[in-house]
Amino acid sequence: MAYQTLLTTLENNTLIITINRPEKLNALNSTVIHELGKVIDEVYENASIKSAIITGSGEKSFVAGADITEFLQLDSSQGEALARNAQQNVFDKIESSPKPIVAAVNGFALGGGCELALACHFIIASDNAKFAQPEVNLGIIPGYGGTQRLVQIVGKGRAMQLVMTGEMITAQDAMQYGIANKVVSQSELLQTVKDILQLIHTKAPLAITKVIECINNFDHTQQGYDFEIKKFGECFSTEDMKEGATAFIEKRKPNFKGN
Template identity: 50%
Template sequence: MGQYENLLLTLSGQTAIITINRPTKLNALNRATLGELADLLGALKTNREVSGIILTGAGEKAFVAGADIAEFVGHSEEEGRAIAAWGQEHVMNVIHNFPKPVIGAINGFALGGGLEIALSCHIRVAVETAKMGLPEVSLGVIPGYGGTQRLPALVGRGKAMEMILTGDMIGAKEALTWGVVNYVVPATDLLHTCESLLNKIYTRSGTAVAAAIEAINASQTGVKGFDVEIDAFGKAFGTADFKEGVSAFLEKRTPNFTGNL
């Protein structure tokens, strides 16, 4: 894994902590940052020493306060499509389908592309002061990194329509009530809560966790999710983790899983 200008990488045991590091720009997603994220995610996907990821922002103000709007100026319709397509394919969808658990640690404002990157994560934990929203309609555009698709899956069509059509922000408690985030915690507990969740997941079968992520995601893709689940369930029977898990259950002991996340 190389050196990055806009990202910080910290390893904590089996966990990789990625910090988007543009605090003077409220960690806005410019092309360079998205490119670095794509590169780093690719490296972590195949790194057998890393079992999970925490994604957060530098400073106390923002997780990611949106895309770098200045980069949108002067582009044609086709160039606009290309911007959205690249971000979706190489960053948002990679996080969404990552075979290892990815937790978004929302440490402040998560707006526009920032909320979309958080929505791509498998689990979200927010600080009490966090603010979230998709304000794109106030700029004459719409969410382009999956917000119109992933937000309704979490909060339902009605609430997603309200958030996207008004462009208004919501607070952390409201986000918790609506299902945008899993937990709301004091800022001092943010990383600890994320690491505790991952450490619990690490005690489970890595191969089963990866299969579960794939099957859950299939419910949103228009494919036959039940068929994906059935196939993944069947494949589990051929894994060493399944044999170990069943043996441990029958022998009333703690399983020793060897399948890597």
């Protein structure tokens, strides 16, 4: 299948999915979200695909957040629908995939990009990778599972700090926090992930599926995600959200007023 914003290559039963919007640092827009949903369906359905890698084009960015230009016209209910659609059709499907899906983070993984990586079964990062949930700078919160998945990985206190400050952390910090499993050079990144997946391919596929199911269901409910989606949608009725998004587009500091 041909995609506008994705490049796909099947190699040794691993589908390499490359988000290909380098001029926008591979930011997520509605087309990317739609096409990611379609390609994840292909991972589920195509028997020749045993695993998948998600990465970004170029050496600068994995996914540098969402495309903020799409946010300004949304009200509360539309913001909630945006988050729910992406969660159900992309992020939850990645997390629940019966086949391993690994993030090869090759640069900036910010906002929705960090959440996309967190939804994968694990992360391998290049040494220039940077991670952040900077949504508070736009007057919103993570809407694609960030407040839920990050807590599971790094713990409540560290997640609180990262999400409330929006601070960016290095690949080495991400590995120390448990976000990334391994940090390698940019040139080694894809091959490292391929090698890990080839090892997994030697294991019993049904057992791998059950491993994913069991680990995903450890003290894990939909309630937290639904609550996050609702709160994400509520942000779109605030003036601060409009100010944050406008300031981002105009390349200036936002003037938040708490309304």
